[in-house]
Amino acid sequence: MLELKTRKTQIKLTPETGLTILDHALKANVDWGFSCTRGTCARCRCYVAEGRELLAEASEAEEDRLEPEELAQGYRLACQCVVKEVGTISVTHKPYF
Ligand code: FES
Numbered sequence: 001m002l003e004l005k006t007r008k009t010q011i012k013l014t015p016e017t018g019l020t021i022l023d024h025a026l027k028a029n030v031d032w033g034f035s036c037t038r039g040t041c042a043r044c045r046c047y048v049a050e051g052r053e054l055l056a057e058a059s060e061a062e063e064d065r066l067e068p069e070e071l072a073q074g075y076r077l078a079c080q081c082v083v084k085e086v087g088t089i090s091v092t093h094k095p096y097f
Pocket residue numbers: 034035036037038039040041042043044045077078079080
């Protein structure tokens with residue numbers, strides 16, 4: 001189960017391996033703010049509350065854009081963050097602005 005939360009919405013869907021968190025949000029018509037899809041704008045930034053181990057490791061773009069402490073705390077870029085294994089994942093949209 002993949003739970004996606006934004007300020008306005010909270011939905012649950014079935015995660016698919018190989019897709020990013022942003023891919024899932026867009027497929028489900030969730031209004032998940034984003035812009036570049038390349039890991040540079042950080043508008044898609046999110047907090048992974050549950051299931052961090054089910055996601056692929058941070059991409060180079062995420063390592064460049066996010067502070068090491070943010071990554072350690074569970075912040076990711078939804079456009080870069082790929083589901084690696086199916087299970088319970090909970091992600092909240094947390095852009096800087
Ligand atoms: S959409 Fe720009 S960093 Fe994800």
